[in-house]
Amino acid sequence: MGALRDCQVDARQTEDGTPLPPRASSIIELLFPFFFQKREKKSRGEKMLVVRKKMLGQSLLIRPAVSVLRSYSSSAKQMTVRDALNSALDEEMSADQKVFLMGEEVGEYQGAYKISKGLLEKYGPERVLDTPITEAGFAGIAVGAAYHGLKPVVEFMTFNFSMQAIDHIINSAAKSNYMSAGQMSVPIVFRGPNGAAAGVGAQHSQCYAAWYASCPGLKVLTPYSSEDARGLLKAAIRDPDPVVFLENELLYGESFSVSDEVLDSSFCLPIGKAKIERVGRDVTITAFSKMVGHALKAAEILEKDGIDAEVINLRSIRPLDRSTINASVRKTNRLITVEEGFPQHGVGAEICASVVEESFAYLDAPVERIAGADVPMPYAANLERLAVPQVEDIVRAAKRACYRSVPLAAAA
Amino acid sequence: MALSYLRSSSSRSVNLLKPLSSSLPLRRPISTDTTPITVETSVPFTSHQCDAPSRSVETNPKELLTFFRDMALMRRMEIAADSLYKAKLIRGFCHLYDGQEAVAVGMEAAITKKDCIITAYRDHCTFIGRGGTLLEVFAELMGRQAGCSKGKGGSMHFYKKDSNFYGGHGIVGAQVPLGCGLAFAQKYSKDETVTFALYGDGAANQGQLFEALNISALWDLPAILVCENNHYGMGTAEWRAAKSPAYYKRGDYVPGLKVDGMDALAVKQACKFAKEHALKNGPIILEMDTYRYHGHSMSDPGSTYRTRDEISGVRQERDPIERIRKLILSHDLATEKELKDIEKEVRKEVDDTITQAKESPMPEPSKLFTNVYAKGLGVESFGADRKEVRATLP
Numbered sequence A: 001m002g003a004l005r006d007c008q009v010d011a012r013q014t015e016d017g018t019p020l021p022p023r024a025s026s027i028i029e030l031l032f033p034f035f036f037q038k039r040e041k042k043s044r045g046e047k048m049l050v051v052r053k054k055m056l057g058q059s060l061l062i063r064p065a066v067s068v069l070r071s072y073s074s075s076a077k078q079m080t081v082r083d084a085l086n087s088a089l090d091e092e093m094s095a096d097q098k099v100f101l102m103g104e105e106v107g108e109y110q111g112a113y114k115i116s117k118g119l120l121e122k123y124g125p126e127r128v129l130d131t132p133i134t135e136a137g138f139a140g141i142a143v144g145a146a147y148h149g150l151k152p153v154v155e156f157m158t159f160n161f162s163m164q165a166i167d168h169i170i171n172s173a174a175k176s177n178y179m180s181a182g183q184m185s186v187p188i189v190f191r192g193p194n195g196a197a198a199g200v201g202a203q204h205s206q207c208y209a210a211w212y213a214s215c216p217g218l219k220v221l222t223p224y225s226s227e228d229a230r231g232l233l234k235a236a237i238r239d240p241d242p243v244v245f246l247e248n249e250l251l252y253g254e255s256f257s258v259s260d261e262v263l264d265s266s267f268c269l270p271i272g273k274a275k276i277e278r279v280g281r282d283v284t285i286t287a288f289s290k291m292v293g294h295a296l297k298a299a300e301i302l303e304k305d306g307i308d309a310e311v312i313n314l315r316s317i318r319p320l321d322r323s324t325i326n327a328s329v330r331k332t333n334r335l336i337t338v339e340e341g342f343p344q345h346g347v348g349a350e351i352c353a354s355v356v357e358e359s360f361a362y363l364d365a366p367v368e369r370i371a372g373a374d375v376p377m378p379y380a381a382n383l384e385r386l387a388v389p390q391v392e393d394i395v396r397a398a399k400r401a402c403y404r405s406v407p408l409a410a411a412a
Numbered sequence B: 001m002a003l004s005y006l007r008s009s010s011s012r013s014v015n016l017l018k019p020l021s022s023s024l025p026l027r028r029p030i031s032t033d034t035t036p037i038t039v040e041t042s043v044p045f046t047s048h049q050c051d052a053p054s055r056s057v058e059t060n061p062k063e064l065l066t067f068f069r070d071m072a073l074m075r076r077m078e079i080a081a082d083s084l085y086k087a088k089l090i091r092g093f094c095h096l097y098d099g100q101e102a103v104a105v106g107m108e109a110a111i112t113k114k115d116c117i118i119t120a121y122r123d124h125c126t127f128i129g130r131g132g133t134l135l136e137v138f139a140e141l142m143g144r145q146a147g148c149s150k151g152k153g154g155s156m157h158f159y160k161k162d163s164n165f166y167g168g169h170g171i172v173g174a175q176v177p178l179g180c181g182l183a184f185a186q187k188y189s190k191d192e193t194v195t196f197a198l199y200g201d202g203a204a205n206q207g208q209l210f211e212a213l214n215i216s217a218l219w220d221l222p223a224i225l226v227c228e229n230n231h232y233g234m235g236t237a238e239w240r241a242a243k244s245p246a247y248y249k250r251g252d253y254v255p256g257l258k259v260d261g262m263d264a265l266a267v268k269q270a271c272k273f274a275k276e277h278a279l280k281n282g283p284i285i286l287e288m289d290t291y292r293y294h295g296h297s298m299s300d301p302g303s304t305y306r307t308r309d310e311i312s313g314v315r316q317e318r319d320p321i322e323r324i325r326k327l328i329l330s331h332d333l334a335t336e337k338e339l340k341d342i343e344k345e346v347r348k349e350v351d352d353t354i355t356q357a358k359e360s361p362m363p364e365p366s367k368l369f370t371n372v373y374a375k376g377l378g379v380e381s382f383g384a385d386r387k388e389v390r391a392t393l394p
Helices: A001-005 A027-031 A044-056 A065-071 A081-095 A119-123 A135-147 A161-174 A209-213 A226-238 A289-305 A321-330 A347-362 A381-387 A391-403 B063-086 B101-110 B124-127 B136-140 B175-186 B207-217 B266-282 B308-318 B319-331 B336-359 B365-369
Strands: A077-080 A097-104 A128-130 A151-155 A189-193 A219-221 A243-247 A255-258 A273-279 A282-285 A307-311 A316-318 A335-338 A366-369 B037-040 B044-050 B056-059 B114-116 B195-199 B224-230 B256-260 B282-291 B380-382 B391-394
Touching: A044 B175, A077 A081, A077 A128, A081 A097, A081 A119, A081 A255, A081 A366, A097 A119, A119 A128, A119 A243, A135 A151, A151 A316, A161 A189, A161 B124, A161 B175, A189 A226, A209 A243, A209 A316, A209 A347, A209 B380, A219 A226, A219 A391, A219 B063, A226 A255, A226 B282, A255 A335, A282 A321, A282 A391, A289 A307, A289 A391, A307 A321, A307 B282, A321 A335, A335 A347, A335 A391, A347 A366, A366 A391, A366 B175, B056 B266, B063 B101, B063 B124, B063 B319, B063 B336, B101 B224, B101 B266, B101 B319, B114 B175, B124 B136, B136 B336, B175 B195, B175 B207, B175 B224, B207 B224, B224 B266, B256 B266, B266 B282, B266 B319, B319 B336, B319 B391
Parallel strands: A097 A128, A097 A151, A151 A189, A189 A243, A219 A243, A282 A307, A282 A335, A335 A366, B114 B195, B195 B224, B224 B282, B256 B282
Antiparallel strands: A077 A255, A219 A316, A273 A307, B037 B056, B044 B256, B380 B391
16 A cells, blocks of 8 residues: 555655655556555665666666655655764854863764764864763863853763762852853753663663753753754754753664754754654653653554554753643643653653643543653663563553543552 | 162062161152062962972052052951841851952952952952952842842852953852863963962862862863962861861872962962963962951851961961051051051941942842843743742743
């Protein structure tokens, strides 16, 4: 079914806005649509090239998908989150001499996670600085540089290590503009992987979104896709306030399609605006960072059960896009909040409170929270799986919110 | 037309305490006289990993009179703040600098407003040295709109960015890495300027200080770390807090200089030396041997951990204002009456400013929500009862 669709006249676009290939220009395409079908996550170019070579022997006018990919101005190019971050850093450093990068292994090692690959070579050691393992010291130095007009990007190897520098993030950076009545703005970005990786244990797996987002004066961003990574990092670097930019190690290698608009060096996303990744009618699922992927998978599963979930990619934890969340809940009347971090006093708790305050009359079910387990992260694989939200957890909670299928247990 | 006796003879033979004879009845106005005078510092400098500068300091009548007036102003200001605190017009924390004035004025004499200064919470006089006004000080202390931080900062959060004064910090030791960051920015911009990061003997043991010093030495930052050693970190004497209270040596591979912090000219000489050093060779530590007459803050009488004899002893032997007064009198740059007149003038200025500051209103309630961000993006913020008080951040 999909194959034939691909060959028809296109005035339509797929749900995510990428246009479909043109109508078949030859009988061969109609007879053998299989070869021209759009396939996800495959090396399409290579496969189509092979097919074309086979067909050329008959000198047919075929328009293989590979040229389709190139000829459309907003065609889908794939980009990893890692490359998205790298390109964003590169472009912002190129555009503004005041931007510099500082952190452990960002220079000669090319970045602990290779996010800063190639930047030392391009910008030199004055702008890409390898620091000793002294978070309090170098975070303080970066904030001081920001006081004096530079625009530092500080990399924490993981945000677990940011706790050693948290006094500078909060007391020296976040509060300065307020305490000085506007004299001391701090245009700094603190970035790095946040939350759980795989098997790294309790001291390397905490999510700090709720901690930083509670502090006025900070902006806290949580990209999911490559588009998010590019647009939000550029916005963060250009922003005159301190921004905590929470990435995720497990997302670095994931590829997402990016349009030409996203690839343009002036591309920027607004801070404080969530994105509705999937429009739905029955239940709202909010998520950020890696959990957006889980929420989208859960939505696919729920669809089969007749539940049409709306998935909101928060993108910004502070400022929180309360209006998008509330508008969605007013439409669906049910809410699941999903986060990776510890449940108590977490992001979901704030979203729940916000919805109860603003949209109580619209709720048809209690707000459900899916969060990491209320324990330090264990190492054993099975326990780790239990400690981090899984897709099934989101599905189950959504069903609860929709059917209230689990009766309330009476106290014994 | 110069008064010849001022320029004669080897200045090394000038003894502070022996007034020079003068039979000239007519006196030029001294406030603009820049005829050089050479004075010796009270004690020679002690150095660590470097050659100490000479103890002969060049100064002039104008500078000495300026020192006198500025220090008298600072002294008067701090004492007035004490009274205001006791009258409950100043709330919260109030850390007074009286006794340490020589560090602030000596430093300013050696540098420009393009050099940066950052300090901790004992910042009232440092702010004045950087060009802040008395009104801004008193109004801020009393939480009024005319304050340098519009009443939103308080005693510990004075800033004057246009003359490169970066605060005003409440977290002990945090200002040192920040100061090294200022130096980083100066080097990055190739400004040929330096940063003085001031901290106390209590903060001298902070880990982040050594982290920042390590990076500053590695990257050759023009950072001058100035330990204002008043010998007590709140109530803890230096020998109880530091295994090695020789703070000028604590930099290990970083050179250091120990300076009599009660001698404004020694401070000036040391800061001048440090600036030249830092621009060429990277970080240096200055230890200013100084003293505070008040307790750590207004809630500390300051006499439970030190004897009154010690305090009065320092006041008699080492007071910075008295030193300059004696110097001025011995060099016949002004009469005792003229100096007393300056002090009266300063007292009146302080009193008048306090009256003016009291008239400044408290900030408007809407100011609760301003300056949270430099770019607020129109987001919402909330008061204690969010259904009652909300604001959109500009």
